[in-house]
Amino acid sequence: MRDGGLAHGCTLGGMSSLHSAIADLPHVTYEGPSSTNPLAFHWYDADRQVEGKTMRDHLRFAACYWHTMRNGLADPFGRGTALMPWDDGSNSLANAKTRAEVFFAILDRLGIEWYCFHDHDVAPEGDTPAEAASNLEAMTDTLKGLQDGTGVKLLWGTACLFAHPRYAHGAATSPSVDVFAHAAGQVKRAIDATIALEGRGYVFWGGREGYTTLLNTDLYQERVQYARLLEMAITHARDNGFTGDFYIEPKPREPSLHQYDNDVESTLNFLREFDMHEDVKLNIETNHATLAGKSMGHELRVAAAAGMLGSIDANMGDEHAGWDTDRFPTDLYLTTDIMLVLLEQGGLGNGGLNFDAKRRRESMEPVDHLHAHIAGMDTFARGLLGAAALRADGRLREFMAVRYASWSEQLGEDILSGNATLASLEVHAATVGETRPFSGRQEMLEAIWNDVVFAAT
Numbered sequence: 072m073r074d075g076g077l078a079h080g081c082t083l084g085g086m087s088s089l090h091s092a093i094a095d096l097p098h099v100t101y102e103g104p105s106s107t108n109p110l111a112f113h114w115y116d117a118d119r120q121v122e123g124k125t126m127r128d129h130l131r132f133a134a135c136y137w138h139t140m141r142n143g144l145a146d147p148f149g150r151g152t153a154l155m156p157w158d159d160g161s162n163s164l165a166n167a168k169t170r171a172e173v174f175f176a177i178l179d180r181l182g183i184e185w186y187c188f189h190d191h192d193v194a195p196e197g198d199t200p201a202e203a204a205s206n207l208e209a210m211t212d213t214l215k216g217l218q219d220g221t222g223v224k225l226l227w228g229t230a231c232l233f234a235h236p237r238y239a240h241g242a243a244t245s246p247s248v249d250v251f252a253h254a255a256g257q258v259k260r261a262i263d264a265t266i267a268l269e270g271r272g273y274v275f276w277g278g279r280e281g282y283t284t285l286l287n288t289d290l291y292q293e294r295v296q297y298a299r300l301l302e303m304a305i306t307h308a309r310d311n312g313f314t315g316d317f318y319i320e321p322k323p324r325e326p327s328l329h330q331y332d333n334d335v336e337s338t339l340n341f342l343r344e345f346d347m348h349e350d351v352k353l354n355i356e357t358n359h360a361t362l363a364g365k366s367m368g369h370e371l372r373v374a375a376a377a378g379m380l381g382s383i384d385a386n387m388g389d390e391h392a393g394w395d396t397d398r399f400p401t402d403l404y405l406t407t408d409i410m411l412v413l414l415e416q417g418g419l420g421n422g423g424l425n426f427d428a429k430r431r432r433e434s435m436e437p438v439d440h441l442h443a444h445i446a447g448m449d450t451f452a453r454g455l456l457g458a459a460a461l462r463a464d465g466r467l468r469e470f471m472a473v474r475y476a477s478w479s480e481q482l483g484e485d486i487l488s489g490n491a492t493l494a495s496l497e498v499h500a501a502t503v504g505e506t507r508p509f510s511g512r513q514e515m516l517e518a519i520w521n522d523v524v525f526a527a528t
């Protein structure tokens with residue numbers, strides 16, 4: 072990953088006793104497409120230049136703390152299956168510190184240089200806000216030490232405003248003002264931790280900001296409350312030196328019947344309605360697009376067109392499941408389309424590709440962390456190559472330009488600049504007569520896409 076990376080199986084940041092289940096895992100290196108070693112990268116070659124930038128910079132991979140360290144792979148019908156021999160199952164700070172060491176060791180084996188966390192993934196919640204505060208401060212110190220010892224950086228932090236029973240009716244959108252105050256305090260602490268760890272971003276995912284029945288819900292009141300919490304968060308962060316980005320992460324359906332940040336368009340509407348569109352961008356997750364009944368490509372392009380595409384939660388859903396499967400992104404069509412949007416907009420600025428993804432419950436061994444991330448990283452590296460090849464080929468862009476060419480003619484310019492009227496266009500239509508049908512050539516374009524992307528190396 073970088074000079075001075077951790078040696079095989081060594082101890083981390085001066086801490087001892089890295090569990091052998093992790094210490095024995097190999098460091099993953101690039102071996103190229105002809106390699107059959109499943110614990111090597113076949114496509115992700117961090118230093119390789121693509122369109123004048125390294126793969127490392129184009130992709131800026133991050134791992135998430137919650138799925139990697141805290142997801143036992145349980146489902147509603149059965150206990151967790153994940154083998155986590157380093158975790159004693161307690162809520163002690165000592166256990167939390169061990170988990171953090173293990174997390175950084177996994178990042179080190181994969182050469183992943185960024186991470187994301189929720190406050191209570193990393194720090195025990197405790198029984199009172201005071202305990203939550205001191206635990207988070209202690210874990211911030213631990214994470215700072217690990218960051219300094221490895222060069223790993225924080226992509227974004229966030230607060231878990233959905234797991235505690237007090238948030239049953241929502242956090243910012245709770246009918247109880249006291250619950251709102253708890254949420255506000257928690258957001259303050261999570262922002263302080265993000266600033267201390269020099270995070271590039273801070274995410275609001277509206278976990279329980281939604282409703283299950285309109286019989287007890289004042290929809291307008293709740294949205295105003297939500298906007299107020301966001302405003303306070305932005306003020307607090309900026310007053311305390313935060314220079315990174317704020318993101319809202321849209322998601323429909325889960326965990327409420329209706330989530331206020333349903334999809335990209337509803338979130339943009341919310342931000343514009345409350346005049347926060349200059350301060351907040353979007354963190355867009357593939358599985359959330361799937362749940363919204365949209366493609367990731369659609370969601371990304373809507374945000375990009377508004378200048379508000381900030382970061383990506385890189386996973387994928389399943390068209391056949393109505394819930395969040397959060398699979399690792401192994402679909403080449405998907406990753407190519409994502410990378411095409413990113414290349415077109417010149418990258419993500421402060422954002423990155425955060426693997427908000429979990430292993431299947433059958434992939435329970437520690438080594439599966441490596442397999443899962445390798446699969447996602449290689450598929451994104453191929454997506455980058457495919458997207459760059461499509462741009463170099465140019466036929467799709469050319470077809471698009473020709474399809475809209477009439478809008479560059481005088482009449483098109485008149486309409487777009489507001490110099491036409493319904494009456495003037497009625498006259499024009501009468502003079503041109505009927506238009507000739509013309510093809511969108513979808514199948515031809517799909518064939519070109521296949522030829523170019525699957526040949527890209």
Ligand code: XUL
Nearest residue numbers: 229276320356384395427
């Ligand atoms: C939930 C989800 C969250 C956010 C951060 O579906 O994606 O983990 O990414 O709160």
Ligand code: CO
Nearest residue numbers: 320356384427
């Ligand atoms: Co997410």
